[in-house]
Amino acid sequence: MSLRPGGHVRWAFDLAGWRPTVADLLLATSCIQPEEKQRLAKFVFRDDFNASLIGRLMMRQFVHLATGLHYDRIEFGRDLKGKPFLKNDGIYAVDFNVSHQGRYAVLAGLVQGGDGPTVVDGKQPRIGVDVMKIEYGGGKPLGEFFRLMNRNFSDEEWRYIRSQQDENDQLEAFMRNWCLKESYVKNVGIGITVDLRKISFSIRSQRLDTKSVVCDSTLKLNDDPLRNWRFEESLIDKDHCVAVALENVPADNDLSSNCFQIIDFTTLVEGHKPLLAIDEIYCDGIIGKEYKNVK
Template identity: 50%
Template sequence: MSIKNGNVRWAFDLRSWRCTLPDLELATSCVQPEERERLSKFHFIDDFKASIIGRLLMRQFIKSCLPELDYNEIRFERDERGKPFFVPATDIRDKIDFNMDFNVSHHERYAVLAGWFGKNSKEHNGRQQHVGVDVMKLEYTGGGKALHEFFRLMDRTFTSNEWKFIKSRNGDQNQTAAFMRHWSLKESYVKNIGVGITIDLQSIDFQLSTDNLFTNKIVRDTVVKVGGKPLNNWLFEESLLDNEHCVGVAVKNPSPEYLELSENELIFEVIDFERLMHDAKPLLNIDPMYCQMVLNKKLKKTV
């Protein structure tokens, strides 16, 4: 699992994870007790799997950045909006001057993490790098509505400029892909600044210069205006994880090390359960009844 100049881009393929009982016993013993309780409230096993993998991605990110930490020293709390953040032990701060930021997202097949870690934070003059990430499936399920009717209902989601781009695509499939691409960008931006989609989405205007996304290639020429003014010190990454899923990353105050990275170094690395759990150590006792309860949960749909 790679950290490139302090930057991480990881994706976990949820569909390929068999989620056996031994896997589940390990996974559910390696999260904080309040998180295990929170996870139990999910009605569908799809949501449970995506959420626990997101939590384990965060733990692996911290452990990879700070290998001197014991696994049980990695602790997260949540802010007033429910966003998790790392709470470092005081003695670690005394030994290492660092800043970090990370964000997770999941949708359909993938859970993803984008993160940044930098030592010698004083050298950055307080301009800490921040990241937001969002993954979307390039699919319109419809709910019985025609695509044009769905677009009408979602009219206030995008600006006139963004709708012009979306509706200029040829055919429903390409229009859907353009819609999801814009949605992923907006989500990555609002998650970066920590406000959620309560913000007026029409005040955020993305201008796409590249018509199509590809796997194994990063698009970095997308720009944004907020309230009609271009944002400075922001970069946006876009790519496809596969032919059905796009991912957007919003980077605020990109560090000098980040700016030195090539596009190839920012491609999402797909990891499996074995790699995710490398160096993980149980925090809780294994609970077979809890795990069986999880395995008895229903799927939202057959995939």
């Protein structure tokens, strides 16, 4: 694994294709911080545990790759809004974000320093990411579902969604808009607790692809265009769209090749150094948790 031009990383992990062995669990749970280990144990289902565990491992591997910090010396904290950040002092400024939904966990990261992006208007680059499975299984007709979700999109966004030719295209447009909104609020750390109608996206590229990234969607906040924001959109596979929200990344940085790279567990723990002792009792408790039904 290596950094892409501009100091970027885009990783995706196939959760549905991963059923960790006991050895995998023993290794993985020794490579996270004690408070993370305690938090993960509270999940009821294995799916949620696995997704959060992989997210923590992706964060640690990214920082190790981006900064050269020793794997077991990396220390994460959470800000007042709950967003993880790197606590270690150093010459590199990194930002990263993780998300999981459907069959994938994803990480988007960037590092300033070396070949990484410079600051814009004296502000550090920041990043947010979201992934969505393009499906609807709510039981109600799609039109009724849209009616119930009316307050989450601006009039402009609804016009775009409803202008699509059929329900499949409308659903994809809905998920794209939702994914973009989530990437933005995850970047700024406010959560989906604000008036989402005030966060209004204009989507220009009609289709997304697995082999290229579109960066021409724009955002208005309270009807005012936002400066110094850029948005990447692509597909991980035909059923999962992903959006990355970038703030203060120079306009001349080419983001068009930032497709998500599928990584496996072996790659994810390459060069690891355990933080904690092997805990067989803890892993026995995790193995006893049930999986949800995953398609």
